[in-house]
Amino acid sequence: MSPQKLLLLSGDGIGPEVMAEVERLIAWMNARKLGTFETEQALVGGACHDAHRVAVTEETMAKAHDADAVLFGAVGGSKWDGVPYEVRPEAALLRLRKDLGLFANLRPAICYPALAEASSLKRDLVDGLDIVIVRELTGGVYFGEPKTIVDLGNGQKRAVDTQVYDTFEIERIARVAFELARKRRNKVTSMEKRNVMKSGVLWNEVVSAVHAREFPDVTLEHQLADAGGMQLVRRPKQFDVIVTDNLFGDMLSDVAAMLTGSLGMLPSASLGELDARTGKRKALYEPVHGSAPDIAGKGLANPIAMLASFAMALRYSFGMVREADLVEQAIAATLERGLRTADLAAAGTPAAATTEMGEAVIKEMGRLAG
Ligand code: NAD
Numbered sequence: 279m280s281p282q283k284l285l286l287l288s289g290d291g292i293g294p295e296v297m298a299e300v301e302r303l304i305a306w307m308n309a310r311k312l313g314t315f316e317t318e319q320a321l322v323g324g325a326c327h328d329a330h331r332v333a334v335t336e337e338t339m340a341k342a343h344d345a346d347a348v349l350f351g352a353v354g355g356s357k358w359d360g361v362p363y364e365v366r367p368e369a370a371l372l373r374l375r376k377d378l379g380l381f382a383n384l385r386p387a388i389c390y391p392a393l394a395e396a397s398s399l400k401r402d403l404v405d406g407l408d409i410v411i412v413r414e415l416t417g418g419v420y421f422g423e424p425k426t427i428v429d430l431g432n433g434q435k436r437a438v439d440t441q442v443y444d445t446f447e448i449e450r451i452a453r454v455a456f457e458l459a460r461k462r463r464n465k466v467t468s469m470e471k472r473n474v475m476k477s478g479v480l481w482n483e484v485v486s487a488v489h490a491r492e493f494p495d496v497t498l499e500h501q502l503a504d505a506g507g508m509q510l511v512r513r514p515k516q517f518d519v520i521v522t523d524n525l526f527g528d529m530l531s532d533v534a535a536m537l538t539g540s541l542g543m544l545p546s547a548s549l550g551e552l553d554a555r556t557g558k559r560k561a562l563y564e565p566v567h568g569s570a571p572d573i574a575g576k577g578l579a580n581p582i583a584m585l586a587s588f589a590m591a592l593r594y595s596f597g598m599v600r601e602a603d604l605v606e607q608a609i610a611a612t613l614e615r616g617l618r619t620a621d622l623a624a625a626g627t628p629a630a631a632t633t634e635m636g637e638a639v640i641k642e643m644g645r646l647a648g
Pocket residue numbers: 292296351352353354355356368371541542543564566567568569570571572573578579580581583621
């Protein structure tokens with residue numbers, strides 16, 4: 279097996295703390311011959327700004343292009359509030375997404391049985407929940423032109439954002455969703471607003487065509503995005519894979535996040551186009567949470583979102599399905615045993631440190647792997 283090349287960009291705040299637990303896991307897997315990972319580190323975000331006055335250097339961008347996958351911690355913090363807009367910490371993430379062509383954002387919402395009480399919904403609605411939202415990430419209303427505010431000269435202003443999608447953009451995101459569903463419970467729900475938006479009409483038409491042509495074995499249903507949002511909090515377990523555009527995906531994935539309890543639990547993947555020659559895609563994996571300046575440097579951060587992001591890298595970049603399952607099962611088993619970082623612990627109960635949680639997950643992996 280050729281080595282798996284990973285670029286680790288830990289960033290700011292709790293980023294380096296949670297990334298350290300992934301490094302611990304990688305070292306353990308290498309030692310156990312469960313992988314042949316080669317890692318490189320680079321500065322990103324505020325840390326990179328401090329050293330180089332940019333959010334990400336050209337050298338790091340070249341490394342990101344060269345890597346099989348990028349693992350990203352988190353960036354940002356009030357220290358960099360005053361830096362110029364183009365070099366603010368978050369600019370690094372946008373540059374990586376754009377230059378690597380990461381058009382598909384996968385956000386799983388998994389509710390571990392041990393944490394069902396932490397959800398804002400009743401236990402029976404979320405216990406065992408396992409869905410994925412596939413959000414289109416590089417098109418739609420966040421990027422469409424014109425995008426402007428014009429002064430109408432009569433004391434009024436007019437703001438314009440443009441929702442625009444071409445056929446190829448919808449086709450490629452639909453394919454990601456259908457392929458993913460085939461490896462899961464074989465169902466895709468596509469969400470748009472075809473009743474009031476032309477982009478919704480085209481979205482519906484193209485998803486249906488890709489389904490009929492390439493994925494007739496997968497169950498496809500369509501829901502209007504507003505009704506879908508309601509169903510997500512009413513009966514979330516009806517879904518397997520949800521595919522939707524950039525704007526609706528932004529909102530629906532945050533709603534789905536709250537079904538699962540803490541921000542410290544949620545991983546994500548951003549994938550690029552499949553290279554027909556190599557069979558590989560550019561990919562970046564990151565926790566959904568930010569740099570959490572309020573708890574940074576205190577050893578309080580929950581590393582599970584970062585560890586689960588690494589599990590997604592195993593699954594989607596390296597085809598290491600068994601190993602990905604092992605990481606996820608070890609996380610579930612660790613929670614089952616009652617270990618909780620401060621974000622998960624009930625008031626007045628003891629909380630585990632970041633390192634303690636990381637070590638416990640590895641210990642469970644060892645036990646499960648035998
Ligand atoms: P945040 O996600 O950093 O924190 C929100 C709350 O959740 C905080 O109370 C924090 O302590 C808690 N939290 C987050 N992750 C946790 C974890 N792993 N374990 C335990 N608790 C956790 O969001 P914020 O406070 O709005 O933003 C802080 C900074 O992060 C800002 O500069 C923001 O721009 C940046 N940010 C970066 C990213 C990214 O790098 N992708 C994403 C979101 C926010």
